[in-house]
Amino acid sequence: MKIAFIGTGIMGLPMAKNLQAAGYDIVLSDHFSAPPVELVTRGAMVCHSPKQATETADVVILMVPNTPQVEDVLFGANGVEEGLAATSDKLVIDMSSISPIATKSFAKRIKESGAHYLDAPVSGGEVGAINATLSIMVGGDQEAFDRARPIFEKLGKNITLVGDSGAGQTCKVANQIIVALNIEAVSEALVFASKAGADPARVRQALLGGFANSKILEVHGERMVEGTFDPGFKIALHQKDLNLALTGAKELEVALPNTENAQILFGECAKLGGENWDHSALVKAIEARSNHSIRND
Amino acid sequence: MKIAFIGTGIMGLPMAKNLQAAGYDIVLSDHFSAPPVELVTRGAMVCHSPKQATETADVVILMVPNTPQVEDVLFGANGVEEGLAATSDKLVIDMSSISPIATKSFAKRIKESGAHYLDAPVSGGEVGAINATLSIMVGGDQEAFDRARPIFEKLGKNITLVGDSGAGQTCKVANQIIVALNIEAVSEALVFASKAGADPARVRQALLGGFANSKILEVHGERMVEGTFDPGFKIALHQKDLNLALTGAKELEVALPNTENAQILFGECAKLGGENWDHSALVKAIEARSNHSIRND
Numbered sequence: 265m266k267i268a269f270i271g272t273g274i275m276g277l278p279m280a281k282n283l284q285a286a287g288y289d290i291v292l293s294d295h296f297s298a299p300p301v302e303l304v305t306r307g308a309m310v311c312h313s314p315k316q317a318t319e320t321a322d323v324v325i326l327m328v329p330n331t332p333q334v335e336d337v338l339f340g341a342n343g344v345e346e347g348l349a350a351t352s353d354k355l356v357i358d359m360s361s362i363s364p365i366a367t368k369s370f371a372k373r374i375k376e377s378g379a380h381y382l383d384a385p386v387s388g389g390e391v392g393a394i395n396a397t398l399s400i401m402v403g404g405d406q407e408a409f410d411r412a413r414p415i416f417e418k419l420g421k422n423i424t425l426v427g428d429s430g431a432g433q434t435c436k437v438a439n440q441i442i443v444a445l446n447i448e449a450v451s452e453a454l455v456f457a458s459k460a461g462a463d464p465a466r467v468r469q470a471l472l473g474g475f476a477n478s479k480i481l482e483v484h485g486e487r488m489v490e491g492t493f494d495p496g497f498k499i500a501l502h503q504k505d506l507n508l509a510l511t512g513a514k515e516l517e518v519a520l521p522n523t524e525n526a527q528i529l530f531g532e533c534a535k536l537g538g539e540n541w542d543h544s545a546l547v548k549a550i551e552a553r554s555n556h557s558i559r560n561d
Numbered sequence: 562m563k564i565a566f567i568g569t570g571i572m573g574l575p576m577a578k579n580l581q582a583a584g585y586d587i588v589l590s591d592h593f594s595a596p597p598v599e600l601v602t603r604g605a606m607v608c609h610s611p612k613q614a615t616e617t618a619d620v621v622i623l624m625v626p627n628t629p630q631v632e633d634v635l636f637g638a639n640g641v642e643e644g645l646a647a648t649s650d651k652l653v654i655d656m657s658s659i660s661p662i663a664t665k666s667f668a669k670r671i672k673e674s675g676a677h678y679l680d681a682p683v684s685g686g687e688v689g690a691i692n693a694t695l696s697i698m699v700g701g702d703q704e705a706f707d708r709a710r711p712i713f714e715k716l717g718k719n720i721t722l723v724g725d726s727g728a729g730q731t732c733k734v735a736n737q738i739i740v741a742l743n744i745e746a747v748s749e750a751l752v753f754a755s756k757a758g759a760d761p762a763r764v765r766q767a768l769l770g771g772f773a774n775s776k777i778l779e780v781h782g783e784r785m786v787e788g789t790f791d792p793g794f795k796i797a798l799h800q801k802d803l804n805l806a807l808t809g810a811k812e813l814e815v816a817l818p819n820t821e822n823a824q825i826l827f828g829e830c831a832k833l834g835g836e837n838w839d840h841s842a843l844v845k846a847i848e849a850r851s852n853h854s855i856r857n858d
Contacts, residue, residue: 387771426767428758431759445742446773449739455815462700466732467723475685476739509753512757519847
């Protein structure tokens, strides 16, 4: 089976490598940049546009930065849609993290061209992409999901059909809301405890066994205590994700009071020069407001 | 060894029973209310004041509702302090959840009477008290902690000396901040996802495997989806705990922007009649603001 893979960056490259290693024929496009040598030397075919790659392949996977890039690859000149026109039964899977609302209209247009469409954003970061342990949150119909499942199983572990088109992206936004707010929660708790005179490392240790425990307390709480703020996941990317949450919430009339605060705090980190810090560095914004650092720095 | 146990309510009674079952001689006081029959029939001695109980016992444990009650038991007429006056080397352990700042002065006064003092609040609720699986967060010196450890081991599992006097209470406040904010985070995420058209139960399921995972997503997220809001832990009690956080933060000049929001949201639940709902019902405040329920109710 031939899989066109559009977007071979930090996430896309290791994902494409895993699919190639699993025996899929990978089809690339050099319309945006030269395709990765390591995929080409192992036999990947190189086309010159998403249209041509789509015509060549059975399945098209997108892994690009944001909504405008997905729109351009799908519906721009020489885009995926044009490659579908003469054919049928192809499967388009957008694994980027983009707007759930835009996704619904993208899915509708692709289906009108006779193809199937899944939104399937991931969480787990570069490490999850390399180790094929991504969580994959899928929106679309059961038939398309069943067809894509063998592909997903080469990329990740926790694979869930959440609902109809857009539900995968909605779930990813929900994921990013919780991750940001759990980071914010640990930040408030550790700054409070430290300024009250307690050792934040011991507080974190004491909290790991109870109801305050979370993946964020384990991983990001340790980064805060140690002061290791190399990404990881960049604040600038989390700002993009919370922007999807907040613009979506405005349209849907949903109250996200603490997500609004978290976005303000990420903005304060950016003003401190921290756009490329790991998102656990949100603690620095709480520290700055409290005139107190939890570390000896 | 004789342990005076002051405060045998929902938490204190099962804790005293576990200590009695482990072979400790339990000493009670009937100054506030008649002591539990089940402890007395198994041999607990009944005194008529905290003073008298303190004179009789080697160790005094307090498990009462809030700061004023601890102050009254320790320093009121016929209180613990009066029972210490003629003696020495007794150990006073406050396992209530109260103000970290008041705790520091309570510890100082008790130590001036020649006794040792530990603050040792717990988390894990009534179930943890019954099953002796409480988390115990301790403030005080190492010598007193070592002496108390065999007692703590009959009550809980995750036992941590966090720091000096007050550090246990500070840690408990940090715990309650994180628990409230993680509940708030799951509330925002599920209301967003549900109003965007995704099934909140499936969204929760998809998020359990990744960085959004937490004890709160597991336990309280399920309560939100199912609509089971019988306590558990009452909103009114969590309001008390966040009040400790917010008054402490004001004094310490620590920024707790999302804890402030969570307290407002608990207040909105209370206005809806929910003071005695489980704290996971905070989701109802986000639902009310968003004019959308995540359940078919």
